[in-house]
Amino acid sequence: MKRKNxxxxxxxxxxxxxIFSRLEEAYPDAVTALSYSTPFxxxxxxxxxxxxxxxxxxxITEKLFKKYRTPQEFALLTADQLANDIKGCGLFRNKSxxxxxxxxxxxxxxxxxxPQDRESLMLLPGVGRKTANVVLGVVFGQATFPVDTxxxxxxxxxxxxxxxxxxxxxxxxxxxxxxxxxxxxxxxLIYHGxxxxxxxxxxxxxxxxxDLCPSAKRSGEGNS
DNA sequence: AACTCGGGGCA
DNA sequence: TGCCCAGAGTT
Numbered sequence: 001m002k003r004k005n006x007x008x009x010x011x012x013x014x015x016x017x018x019i020f021s022r023l024e025e026a027y028p029d030a031v032t033a034l035s036y037s038t039p040f041x042x043x044x045x046x047x048x049x050x051x052x053x054x055x056x057x058x059x060i061t062e063k064l065f066k067k068y069r070t071p072q073e074f075a076l077l078t079a080d081q082l083a084n085d086i087k088g089c090g091l092f093r094n095k096s097x098x099x100x101x102x103x104x105x106x107x108x109x110x111x112x113x114x115p116q117d118r119e120s121l122m123l124l125p126g127v128g129r130k131t132a133n134v135v136l137g138v139v140f141g142q143a144t145f146p147v148d149t150x151x152x153x154x155x156x157x158x159x160x161x162x163x164x165x166x167x168x169x170x171x172x173x174x175x176x177x178x179x180x181x182x183x184x185x186x187x188x189l190i191y192h193g194x195x196x197x198x199x200x201x202x203x204x205x206x207x208x209x210x211d212l213c214p215s216a217k218r219s220g221e222g223n224s
Numbered sequence: 225a226a227c228t229c230g231g232g233g234c235a
Numbered sequence: 236t237g238c239c240c241a242g243a244g245t246t
Contacts, residue, residue: 032241050242056232057241090230094244128243148241190241194233199239 005171016160016176019209023188026208030191031184034058039114039139040071040106046134047099047126052089060088071112074103098126116140129166137182145173145182150193157197157215 008016023030032054036042041061048057064085068074074082083096102124106112114135115121121132133144145151147166151173156163161172177185196203202215210216 047243051230051232051240053232053241088231090232090240091228091242092230094229098243126243130242150241187241194241 005175008172008175013176015212019158019160019212020177020181020185020188022209022212023192024184027188027191031187034138035061036139037065038069039135040112041065041069042139043102043114043127043135044074044099046131046138047102048086048089048095050095050126050131051091056089060086071103071106074099075107095126098124101125102127114139116142118144129170133170143174143179143182145170145177146186147173148190149199150190150197151186153199154189154193154197157202157213158209159214 034042034045034049034054035058036045044064045057045061048060067085068077077100079093079097079100082100083093086092086096086099089095105124106114110120116136118129118132118136121127121135122129127135130146130148133146136142137144137146147155147170152161152163152166152169155161155169155173160176161169163169173185174182192207196207202219204210204213204216204219207213207216
């Protein structure tokens with residue numbers, strides 16, 4: 001039989017809670033939000049948000065959704081047409097192609113609706129595990145944790161996950177963080193990851209959770 | 225596993 | 236001014 005992810009100790013859960021309340025205190029404005037009014041609009045916004053900020057995406061979608069709002073409308077566009085409307089976020093040519101193809105699939109295979117399971121979402125062009133989890137969590141209220149490069153790196157450094165794979169990190173964080181805090185925790189990890197806990201040179205002296213971080217302790221022991 | 229896309233954020 | 240990506244697809 002299949003082994004489930006082992007239940008974390010209460011001490012581990014408590015430590016995770018400490019870390020996130022610190023981050024919450026340090027970055028009260030770290031949580032941004034993509035603006036949308038339908039599940040399809042959120043799906044579009046999340047696809048656009050790869051390698052781009054939410055603010056950047058909101059600027060684009062504010063205009064975009066006034067022209068096109070439904071998968072039926074997106075499905076009629078050529079990639080070049082749409083590219084012109086989403087210019088301003090990174091990787092826009094790829095995303096444009098993906099959005100048109102995804103819209104066609106939604107119309108042809110899902111009656112124009114956004115599927116609510118991860119397997120179906122991940123079959124859509126431009127939608128990987130991280131994007132699928134954001135959609136499931138934000139619009140369908142499902143228990144997921146979107147793991148991007150920052151989340152993966154920080155969870156490992158902070159001792160919240162073994163860091164073996166993004167999938168494992170996702171399981172570990174889901175077990176450690178109460179469902180209602182997942183979205184906020186996600187944004188705070190990203191914010192912290194960009195400004196303090198870099199991939200290359202983490203600024204441990206400036207870090208608000210350095211006393212709770214096994215990595216910071218290790219790197220601090222070598223010098224004195 | 226390494227490469228590509230691309231405008232923005234940040235030093 | 237230049238580096239590095241708030242990812243996912245392709246080779």
